[in-house]
Amino acid sequence: MQHLSLRTRTLAHIPALFAVLVASALLTLPSAAGASCAWNLTPTVNPSQNNLLVGVAGSSSSDAWTVGFSASSPRALTLAEHWNGTAWTLAATPNPSSYGNILSAVADLSATNAWAVGKQYVDSSGNPQALILHWDGSVWSVVPAPTLAGSYTNLFRMRAISPTNIWAVGRSYSQSSGLPGPLIEHWNGTTWKIIVSPNLGAFGGSLDAVSATAANDVWVAGGTYTNSSYTSFVTLTEHWNGFKWKIVPSPNANNNDNVLNALVSIAKNDAWAVGDYYTGSIFQTLTERWNGSAWSIVKSPDVGAAGDGIFGVAALSSRSVWAVGESFTASGGGSTLSLKWNGTKWTVVPSPNLAGGNPDVFEDANAVPGGTTFWAAGASFYPSTGRPDQTLAARYVCAASADPWNPGGEGANRPRYRFR
Numbered sequence: 001m002q003h004l005s006l007r008t009r010t011l012a013h014i015p016a017l018f019a020v021l022v023a024s025a026l027l028t029l030p031s032a033a034g035a036s037c038a039w040n041l042t043p044t045v046n047p048s049q050n051n052l053l054v055g056v057a058g059s060s061s062s063d064a065w066t067v068g069f070s071a072s073s074p075r076a077l078t079l080a081e082h083w084n085g086t087a088w089t090l091a092a093t094p095n096p097s098s099y100g101n102i103l104s105a106v107a108d109l110s111a112t113n114a115w116a117v118g119k120q121y122v123d124s125s126g127n128p129q130a131l132i133l134h135w136d137g138s139v140w141s142v143v144p145a146p147t148l149a150g151s152y153t154n155l156f157r158m159r160a161i162s163p164t165n166i167w168a169v170g171r172s173y174s175q176s177s178g179l180p181g182p183l184i185e186h187w188n189g190t191t192w193k194i195i196v197s198p199n200l201g202a203f204g205g206s207l208d209a210v211s212a213t214a215a216n217d218v219w220v221a222g223g224t225y226t227n228s229s230y231t232s233f234v235t236l237t238e239h240w241n242g243f244k245w246k247i248v249p250s251p252n253a254n255n256n257d258n259v260l261n262a263l264v265s266i267a268k269n270d271a272w273a274v275g276d277y278y279t280g281s282i283f284q285t286l287t288e289r290w291n292g293s294a295w296s297i298v299k300s301p302d303v304g305a306a307g308d309g310i311f312g313v314a315a316l317s318s319r320s321v322w323a324v325g326e327s328f329t330a331s332g333g334g335s336t337l338s339l340k341w342n343g344t345k346w347t348v349v350p351s352p353n354l355a356g357g358n359p360d361v362f363e364d365a366n367a368v369p370g371g372t373t374f375w376a377a378g379a380s381f382y383p384s385t386g387r388p389d390q391t392l393a394a395r396y397v398c399a400a401s402a403d404p405w406n407p408g409g410e411g412a413n414r415p416r417y418r419f420r
Contacts, residue, residue: 037396037397037398038396038397039338039349039350039351039352039394039395039396040352040394040395040396040397041352041354041392041393041394042083042087042088042393042394042395043087043088044066044081044088044390044391044392044393045081045088045089045090045391046388046390046391047070047079047090048070048071048072048077049071049072049388049389050070050071050072050381050388050389051068051069051070051071051079051379051389051390051391052068052069052071052079052363052378052379052381052389052391053066053067053068053079053081053363053364053377053378053379053391053392053393054067054068054069054102054103054104054105054363054364054377054378055067055068055103055104055105055106055116055157055363055364055377056106056364056365056366056375056376056377056393057106057107057108057114057366057375058083058108058366058368058369058373058375059108059109059110059111059114059368059369060111060368060369060370060371061085061368061371061373062083062084062085062111063082063083063084063085063108063110063111064082064083064108064366064368064375065080065081065082065083065106065108065114065116065135066080066081066083066088066106066375066377066391066393067079067080067081067103067104067105067106067116067118068102068103068104068363068377068379068391069101069102069103069118071389075095075097075098075099075100075101075121076100076101076102077093077095077100077101078093078094078095078101078102078103078116078118078131078133079093079103079391080093080103080106080116080133080140081391081393083393088393091135091140092139092140093116093133093140094133094140094141094142095120096120096131096142097120097121097122097131099120099121099122099123099124099126100120100121100126101118101119101120101121101131102118102119102120102131103116103117103118103131103133104117104118104119104155104156104157104170105117105118105155105156105157105158105168105364106158107158107159107160107166108160109160109162109163111137112135112136112137113134113135113136113137113163114134114135115132115133115134115135115158115160115166115187116132116133116134116135116140117130117131117132117133117155117156117157117158117168117170118130118131118154118155119131119153119154119155119170122152127152127173128152128153128154129145129147129152129153129154130145130146130153130154130155130168130170130183130185131145131155132144132145132155132168132192143192144191144192145185145192146185146191146192146193146194148172148183148194150174150175150176151172151173151174151175151181152172152173152175153170153171153172153173153183154170154171154172154173154183155168155169155170155183155185156169156170156171156206156207156208156209157169157170157207157208157209157210157262158210159210159211159212159218161212161214161215161218162215163189164187164188164189165186165187165188165189165215166186166187167184167185167186167187167210167212167218167220167240168184168185168186168187168192168210169182169183169184169185169207169208169209169210169220169222170183170185170206170207171183171205171206171207179203179204180203180204180205180206180225180230181200181204181205182197182200182204182205182206182207182220182222182236182238183207184196184197184207184220184245195245196245197220197238197245198238198245198246198247200224200225200236200247201224202228203224203225203226203227203228203230204224204225204230205222205223205224205225205233205236206222206223206225207220207221207222207236207238208221208222208223208259208260208261208262208275209221209222209260209261209262209263209273210263211263211264211265211271212240212265213265213266213267213268214268215242216240216241216242217239217240217241217265217268218239218240218265219237219238219239219240219263219265219271219273219290220237220238220240220245220263221235221236221237221238221250221260221262221263221273221275222236222259222260222261223235223236223258223259223260224236232257233257233258233259234252234257234258235250235251235252235258235259235260235273235275235286235288236250236260237249237250237260237273237295248295249294249295250273250288250295251288251295251296251297252277253277253284253286253297254277254278254279256277256278256279256280257277257278258275258276258277258278258286259275259276259277259286260273260274260275260286260288261274261275261276261309261310261311261312261325262274262275262310262311262312262313262323262364262365263313264313264314264315264321266315266317266318266321267318268292269290269291269292269293270289270290270291270292270318271289271290272287272288272289272290272313272315272321272323272341273287273288273290273295274286274287274288274300274310274313274323275309275310276307276308276309276310276325279307282304282306282307282328283307283308283309283328284302284307284308285300285301285302285308285309285310285323285325285339286300286310287299287300287310287323287339287341287346298346299345299346300323300339300346301339301346301347301348303327303337303348304326304327304328304329304334304337305328305329305330306328306329306330306332307327307328308325308326308327308328308337309325309326309328309337310323310324310325310337310339311324311325311326311361311362311363311364311378312324312325312362312363312364312365312366312376313365314365314366314367314374315367316367316372316374318343319341319342319343320340320341320342321340321341322338322339322340322341322365322367322374322376322396323338323339323340323341323346323365324336324337324338324339324351324362324364324365324376324378325337325361325362326359326360326361326362326378328359329359332359333359334359334360334361335351335353335359335360336351336352336353336360336361336362336376336378336392336394337351337362338350338351338362338376338396351376351394352394353380353392354380354390354392356380356387356390357387358380358381358387358389358390359380359381360378360379360380360392361378361379361380361381361392362376362377362378362392362394363377363378363379364376364377364378372397372398373395373396373397373398374395374396375393375394375395375396376393376394376395376396377391377392377393377394378392378393379391379392380392
């Protein structure tokens with residue numbers, strides 16, 4: 001199994017397909033006294049031979065977006081699909097670069113206000129600059145992204161606190177030294193601006209996740225590189241207090257590679273950062289919790305014979321947190337992975353996979369505001385099989401006060417605009 005971390009996984013589990021592009025089932029969960037909770041696969045659109053979804057967000061039961069890219073020849077094309085409460089439909093999206101365009105994340109504030117970020121390739125060598133799109137209720141359009149002098153930029157995730165307070169994070173590369181660095185961009189209602197973040201040391205790092213509860217309580221996470229070849233890394237978390245970013249110490253499971261791929265904030269004294277760590281032979285799940293004073297590792301299950309990875313996380317309350325990703329088989333395949341925190345422990349919850357024989361993965365998760373619904377999105381793909389790569393979206397729905405892991409009901413203690 002090849003594991004690409006720091007969302008250097010850059011659409012992670014498909015290095016072979018990605019290189020080519022640059023160059024040229026209902027499952028019902030345990031029930032409790034009348035509870036009705038289930039994961040459902042929701043049919044998605046596949047506009048070309050190979051398509052992948054990487055980000056998902058929703059503002060209501062009838063308004064959600066999932067984004068990614070179509071692996072069309074000779075270039076990758078942006079992909080956005082909209083959920084209207086009944087079905088996913090394809091939406092037209094811009095592709096400003098003739099070398100390739102990819103969307104990595106989406107923030108859905110309302111039916112007439114959504115954002116998506118990713119990258120566009122500025123040359124045939126695959127050097128990227130950040131790509132930002134906005135939805136006004138009718139069309140997706142390009143919004144100018146700030147540039148960093150002498151650097152390439154790439155955005156991986158975003159988080160909307162309000163229509164005038166949105167954060168996006170990723171990685172920059174110095175064109176002269178090749179040194180990677182964390183990239184943080186902010187929307188103030190008028191323009192996007194790069195916000196300076198702390199110096200990570202000699203080898204730099206990457207930010208793969210962002211979440212918040214308020215304008216003065218924003219978290220980002222990822223990893224810090226520990227060698228000059230950028231093959232070794234440790235966890236990284238930073239906090240915004242409304243005025244500046246500060247690195248906050250985060251633990252590592254061992255002395256090997258550790259990375260945080262996703263974040264969700266529930267309250268100022270309650271947040272989760274999730275990812276994976278390398279044992280020396282396989283990768284295993286890594287979940288860390290913030291208690292208002294410090295991050296600590298919380299034990300999480302592993303089920304894959306060849307390892308597991310967590311790539312997305314979402315929450316409706318402190319007793320209802322979901323982490324999603326992939327479990328890897330010894331034969332090189334994989335299946336979707338979903339874990340649930342019930343306030344006491346993490347448990348594995350069976351999750352659906354597409355038929356057809358390709359390994360499946362969840363790349364992102366989102367909780368719909370004011371309800372009991374979670375979305376997960378990803379893909380069914382594996383280049384060596386020769387079968388098409390297909391988009392995948394699943395919805396976990398619980399009737400109010402009917403979740404067997406949360407009998408008191410879900411939806412409290414959750415900011416209006418949370419999507420990561």
